[in-house]
Amino acid sequence: MVFRLGELFCGPGGLAYGATHAIIPKRPDLRIEHAWANDYDDATCKTYRHNICKDDASMSVYCGDVRKLDISLENPLFKDHPFNAFAFGFPCNDFSVVGEQKGFDGTFGPLYTYGVKVLKLFQPEWFLAENVSGLSSANKGGAFPRIMKDLHDAGYNIFPHLYKFEEYGVPQARHRIIIIGIRKDFPFIFYPPAPITPDIKDYKTSREALENPPIAPDAPNNELPCMTKTVVERLKYIKPGQNAFNADLPAHLQLNIKGARISQIYRRLDPDKPSYTVTGSGGGGTHIYHYSENRALTNRERARLQTFPDDFEFKGTREKVRRQIGMAVPCDGARQIFEAVLKTFARIPYKHIDKCNIKFNNE
Template identity: 55%
Template sequence: MGELFSGPGGLGVGARLASNQHGEIVHQWATDYDEDTCRTYATNIVGDEDAESVVHADIRKLDYEELAKLGDIDGLSFGFPCNDFSLVGERKGFDGEFGPLYTYGIKALERFQPDWFLAENVGGIRADGGSTLRKIFADMVDVGYRIYPHYYKFEEYGVPQSRHRMIVVGIRKDLDVEYKVPSPDVFAQSDVTAGTALSGIPAWAANQEPTRQSQRVIDRLNHIPAGGNAWVADMPEHLRINTRTKLSSIYRRLSSDKPSYTVTGSGGGGTHIYHWSEPRALTNRERARLQTFPDTFVFKGNKESVRKQIGMAVPPKGAKVIFEAILNSFAGVDYPHVEPSLKKYMPQV
């Protein structure tokens, strides 16, 4: 597998976990624009922080022939940056700095012609009535792929976090392989509560540095119940936040008996994720637990860099489900499945 916009390795870990008697997905090459992210990926996925197969580069300047020298690929993954499609922000879409970056995934499909691909982005990409999705899907089909787009709610697939993402699996049209969206029913009995996810973290696990918090923040958190945020009615006057925009994520505390809300790369202005009973922000290791990274996974860089890496990643356990389905599809093995939920945005063939 080759990866563009690889992030710290959520898909890489998921691919490794998915490998079974029906097949194996192994790293061939990966690239990302962030140096710390590349170091994290190389350390954990390849086992060598300086691995040549992990290329630190701005994809807008990257020559794909350099990737080709690193080896042929059967699959391509690209979680193209979501900033301009997210519901949080200015929503510039294709006119923003990040919106056009999906085209580099399309160009890679043209150049490498892999048997399959996996593309990931935020659910908010649908918010313009679907025109963005229709354009992206049409481009994927035009370069030779049958596509299976679905809106995955990862808490329904064993991940202790309400993380909703648009994921497209594509199979090259000349191959007699049919991908099916895996059914979440298989995971109906999974314990996806934050309380369970954050229990028993070993002292040896890396990235457990606490966030420094002022007494004012601690006092504010002590007035917020589990599951609540800064806008509780009985917040003392001197602890209130005076702003017109009342985002629900501001000083929002987890509920121990429910999945976490979405882990993001942000952290300033009260947007850290906060513990349900202790008046503090979560550590990066706790955030990584909510993202289902193993405790042995070590993130490189300073605390803020690690926070961003964790927030941008695909949850490995969620990725595992999709990669298993891809392997089963190529092996001709049937499995419980559902209809792709984003079918209506696909071009009429």
């Protein structure tokens, strides 16, 4: 049973890496392979090609705006790369609680409909969709039910669940809604895989992620960031786990910001806890700061927090790489969910949660 995966909004390959590395012991016939992918950013597509489908000789990665993608049976992208599984981490910018939460009224909110179009036209056997936890409250709570209904009406029973990835061995507090859809002609019910680290004392810490094993000196994307003297001096006063607003800073190093005081500004990691959420954008003070060294993390260190292996090489400028890492799904968290999908279709029992924590009526 081989599933060939098509992807919209593929990013650098967090979902794809997790999918293609999903392993069922003693069942090598159960696997997921890359079919085709799409993203609008050139550097991101280069990263995906380099790590997921080396050199992309068959032109399986379409780099361009999804709004200009010909989603039809005649498009060579789909004709030459048949697929029976689908993933799309539709853009979260307009659903994130960190942003303005414009939802459907924003530029990115309606883009999920292109995923729905793929589902309606090609009817893959299953799909995985991913978005931020803020999706459930966007448009005054109206966005999420509408998206769920559209996915259901495309021909799928859907199983939405809010995953806390720190409970799945990921060294980062990252909470995301993952929706598994199974075509209605299949008799399967999907159950979220059980957490492997449900107890807070077992969470993988940022120290474990960054130091065990040590990052090799020649690891890609590990260039030290440029730090100003003022930032270095400010960090000397900020203890692990603190930020620029709850640390005891001298007057000349305090930030003169009115209104909301964002807790991530110049926030150091706590070495004994998972990292806070790795993000892909933001100005000064939002780059995640080392717990013992007076500097921001390297991109390689951020990638470790997202469970990318050290030989996963990101392409593009340092800032573009930062964005790719922050927008990705943690590879290892994705792998566990894809393995549960494979076991569901193969009727292989696995440890699971008895029901999804987000309600939806599939009738």
